[in-house]
Structure formats: structure tokens, C-alpha cells
Amino acid sequence: MAAAGQRSAIVAGALEAGAGKKGLEAALKAAGGNPIVHAPGTTQDSRVPAERLVSVARGTEPVEVDVAGGIVRLQPVTVGQKTSVVEVFVPDSELGEGTARDWWILLGIALGLVLGSVIVVDRLARGAVGSVRNLVHAAMAVGGGDLGVRIQPSGPRELAEAGYAFNRMADRLVTSRTSERELVADLSHRLRTPLTVLRLDAEALDPDDTQIMDLTAQEVDRRRGIRRIRQAIVTLEGEVDQLINTTRAAVAAQVADAPEEGLCDAAEVVRDRMVFWSALAGDQNRQYRVVGAQLRIPVPVARTELAAALDAILGNVFRYTPQGTAFEVGISRRDGWVALRVDDAGPGIDDPEKALQRGQSEQGSTGLGLDIARRAAQAAGGSVSLARAAMGGASVVMLLADAEAPPKQASRFGLVGRMARERDPARRKWPHQRTDEE
Structure with missing residues (x-):
């Protein structure tokens, strides 16, 4: 035209x-x-x-x-x-000249567009299906008890948001379970306080020996009752210890799976746990002192592990020293090391090497207290040592690596000795002593 x-x-x-x-x-x-x-x-x-x-x-x-x-x-x-x-x-x-070729070209373009659309839609659908499949597998794993499962959010925006929401939910579940187990451990420790008092009171009762033939029937029944009370206390203490160990083992496993949480302030842990133990110290008229816990001292140990170790050491002080025995908790740092020390004025430990062995005890207990402290210290690159305290009793020292400074020396004796020299008996005061007037 x-x-x-x-x-x-x-x-x-x-x-x-x-x-x-x-x-x-x-x-x-x-x-x-x-x-x-x-x-x-x-x-x-x-x-x-x-x-x-x-x-x-x-x-x-x-x-x-x-x-x-x-x-x-x-x-x-x-x-x-x-x-x-x-x-x-x-x-x-x-x-109509040349239109056949044009029609074939248009048809080819149309087929190419349809084929490209199919490929693009297939890729998009494949990504969406893969994201949904990963989300389903992760949800089934969490439902099966594996709370460590996380997914990498991908796919369309809605599926990516669902992935982020799933990760947050899993984190909340882990936090909630850890908090519950820590609560169980704390409640178990609180049960130890009345149990310790009850056991001390039971030990103050008359002997439970019923083999003497000249006892009256009432005396025999009374002594048998004393025996049952003591056996029940021992059984209950064993159950509480088992509950504490099981709970802490589960919490420690979670901490091992999350290395970013294996750092805590040792001074804060000392202050927090002494709030708990001070109540029992007041009941037993024990003089105590806390030294060096005013400043922040970070160590590469999970908070729950360090608290469990300190509770184990202090529990031994309350359990194996007479009521009214004074004790001291001190913490200091030097040359890349942090020393957490617990001294008491009790009778001391006759065989320190045996006391540090797992399951070994001179007092007839489970022998796990010092082992808990030793394992916590070794996890932080340190160790636990026993010595004679300046107060006359046992001195338990946990040596931990300083999280803010690499250790400059492998020996711990310089730091421990320095802590001993810094204590001045002439200036020592016991502000927490319970007097008769109180």
C-alpha cells in the first residue's frame, strides 16, 4: 500500500x-x-x-x-x-507477500514466551516448595524434641517471614525450657537449706541404737523413729542431689550447643549466689565475708555452670563444718587469670587429692561437689586446688581464664599467694554476724 x-x-x-x-x-x-x-x-x-x-x-x-x-x-x-x-x-x-514468514516468527516468539514463562514459574514454584518443605521438616524436628533446629528463611516474602517467625519461636522454646530447668535447680537448692538444718537437728538427737536389751519398749520405738527420720533425710538429700545434677546436665548441654552464651560475670554470680546462702548463714550464726566482687570480671564459663560450681563448694562448707563456722568468698584477677576462692574456719580436708576425685568423699556423701567445680574450671581453661586456709580450715580455689585478657602465666600459685597476702587479719570484720540481741 x-x-x-x-x-x-x-x-x-x-x-x-x-x-x-x-x-x-x-x-x-x-x-x-x-x-x-x-x-x-x-x-x-x-x-x-x-x-x-x-x-x-x-x-x-x-x-x-x-x-x-x-x-x-x-x-x-x-x-x-x-x-x-x-x-x-x-x-x-x-x-500477502512475506506474511507467512512473519506469522511463523510471531508463532515462534509466542512459543518462546510461553516456554520462558513455564520455566520461570517452575523455578519460582520450586523455591517456594523447597522453603515449605524445609519449614515442615524443621517443625517436625522441633515437635520431636530437637529444639536446636533452625532454618534459613528463603522463598517468597510470606514464607521468609514464616521462617523468621519459626526461628524466633524455637529460640523462645529453648529459653523457656532453660529457664524452667534453672528454676528447678534453684528450687532444689532451696530445698537443701531446710534439709541441712533438719539433718543437723536429727544428728543432735539421741543415738538410734536399739540393740541394747535393757531398753524399754517406748525407748526402742523412739530410737527406731529417730533412725527412720535420719534415713528419710538421707534419701531425700540423695533425690535432691540427683535432681540438681540432672537439671544442670541438661542446661550445660544447651550451653554447649550455644557457645555464644558461655560467658558470664563471675563477680555478679558471686553476689547473686551469696544472696541465697546468706539466709542459711544467718540461721546458723555463721560469720561470712565477700571480697572483690564489686567490679565486673568476665570469665568464659556459662553462668549456670559457674553458679552450680560455687553452690557445690559453699554447700560443702555448710554441710561438713559445724554451725557457727565462719567462711569467706573472694574473687580477684591478675595476669589473665581469675581466682574464685572459698575459705572456711572448719577442720579442713585431710586428703585434698582424694577429695578432688569424682565420687570420692571422706564424709560419706556423693563426692560430686568438688568434681562439679573442677569440671567447670577445666572448661574455662583453669583448675581447682585445695589448701589450708588462713582461717584454719579448707581453702578451695577455682582458677579461671580471664575473658578480657589472655593468661600470661600458667602457674596459679602467684595469684593465690597474692590473695592470701592481701587478707589482713587485723582489719577483718564480720558485718553479717548475728548477735544474741538480734
Whole structure:
């Protein structure tokens, strides 16, 4: 159709220029395609009806008319007061030339778009399905008791948000379970206080020996009752110890799975645990003193582990020294080491090496107290030592690595000796002593 417009324009230009017969024939020859010029008022040899040709001659714009076998382009040309019409026929063969190739190209593009869409949708769906599958597996693992499972949020925004929410939920579950176990351990420690008092009171009773034949029946029954009380106390203490050890082992396993939580302030742990033990110290009229727990002293030990170790050492002081025996808890740091010391004024330990062995005790207990402290110290790169305290009794020293400074020396004796020299017996005061007036 563009070529037909060009041929019409060539002939129309010759007409408008006033070309004669020879000039018009030359223009028709140059245009090619056998255009026809209808002089004003003539309609012969036209492919369109005469009335349509007349109506076009009255206008000024080209007109395209569908006819049998193609399309006719009619262009009016006005010269003076007369209008001629230039007719150019375009057959269907020219109109459809090359369209088959174009249709195949369009079809190929359409197929390519459909195939690309399928691939993109498949990849997106595969990512979404993978994210959902990971979320389902993690949820089933948590339901099975594995609270350490976490997922990497991926996929669409909604699934990624669900993944982050799942991780937060799992963290809350771990925190809640750890808090519950720590609460059980704390409650168990609180049970130790009345148990210790009850055991001391039971030991103050008469002997429970019933083999003497000259006892009255009432005396025999009374002594048997004393024996049952003592046996019940021993059994209850064993159950409490088992509960504490089991609970702390579970908490320690969680701490091992989360190394970022294995750091605590040793001074804060000392202050916190002494709040608990001070109540029992007041009941037993024990003088005590806390030294060096004012400043922050970080150590690479989980808080629960260090608290359990300190409780084990202090529990031995209350259990194996007479009521009214004074004790001291001190903490200091030097050359990359932190020393946590517990001294008492009791009878001391005859065989320190045996006391540090797991399950060994000179007092008939489980022998796990000092072993708990030893394992906690070794986990922090340190150790536990036993010596004679300046107060006259036992001195238990836990040596821990300083979390803020690498150790400069492997020996602990300089630090322990320095702590002993810093204690001034002449200036020692016991502000927590219970007097008779109180």
C-alpha cells in the first residue's frame, strides 16, 4: 500500500504540474504498476463502481476500496476547477507477500514466551516448595524434641517471614525450657537449706541404737523413729542431689550447643549466689565475708555452670563444718587469670587429692561437689586446688581464664599467694554476724 501511494503521488505530481499527453505517459511509465488516470467526468475502465469514483472526485483525501482480487487506491487531483482521479490497483498476491514468514516468527516468539514463562514459574514454584518443605521438616524436628533446629528463611516474602517467625519461636522454646530447668535447680537448692538444718537437728538427737536389751519398749520405738527420720533425710538429700545434677546436665548441654552464651560475670554470680546462702548463714550464726566482687570480671564459663560450681563448694562448707563456722568468698584477677576462692574456719580436708576425685568423699556423701567445680574450671581453661586456709580450715580455689585478657602465666600459685597476702587479719570484720540481741 505504501508503494501504491508513491505511484499515485508520481502521477498526481505530473497532473498538478500541467504535463501534456507525453509528460503524463512518461509519469505513468515511471510510476509503474499500471496506474489509471480518470479525467474529470469519466469513469471508464475502473475497478470500482462509477458512483464511488464520482464521490471520491468530490473529496480531497485518498480512499482505499476493497474489490475482487485486491484493493484499489483512489487519489483525487484537482487542477484549477477540474478534478481527476488516479487509480492504483494492489492485488492480493502483493498484499500477502512475506506474511507467512512473519506469522511463523510471531508463532515462534509466542512459543518462546510461553516456554520462558513455564520455566520461570517452575523455578519460582520450586523455591517456594523447597522453603515449605524445609519449614515442615524443621517443625517436625522441633515437635520431636530437637529444639536446636533452625532454618534459613528463603522463598517468597510470606514464607521468609514464616521462617523468621519459626526461628524466633524455637529460640523462645529453648529459653523457656532453660529457664524452667534453672528454676528447678534453684528450687532444689532451696530445698537443701531446710534439709541441712533438719539433718543437723536429727544428728543432735539421741543415738538410734536399739540393740541394747535393757531398753524399754517406748525407748526402742523412739530410737527406731529417730533412725527412720535420719534415713528419710538421707534419701531425700540423695533425690535432691540427683535432681540438681540432672537439671544442670541438661542446661550445660544447651550451653554447649550455644557457645555464644558461655560467658558470664563471675563477680555478679558471686553476689547473686551469696544472696541465697546468706539466709542459711544467718540461721546458723555463721560469720561470712565477700571480697572483690564489686567490679565486673568476665570469665568464659556459662553462668549456670559457674553458679552450680560455687553452690557445690559453699554447700560443702555448710554441710561438713559445724554451725557457727565462719567462711569467706573472694574473687580477684591478675595476669589473665581469675581466682574464685572459698575459705572456711572448719577442720579442713585431710586428703585434698582424694577429695578432688569424682565420687570420692571422706564424709560419706556423693563426692560430686568438688568434681562439679573442677569440671567447670577445666572448661574455662583453669583448675581447682585445695589448701589450708588462713582461717584454719579448707581453702578451695577455682582458677579461671580471664575473658578480657589472655593468661600470661600458667602457674596459679602467684595469684593465690597474692590473695592470701592481701587478707589482713587485723582489719577483718564480720558485718553479717548475728548477735544474741538480734
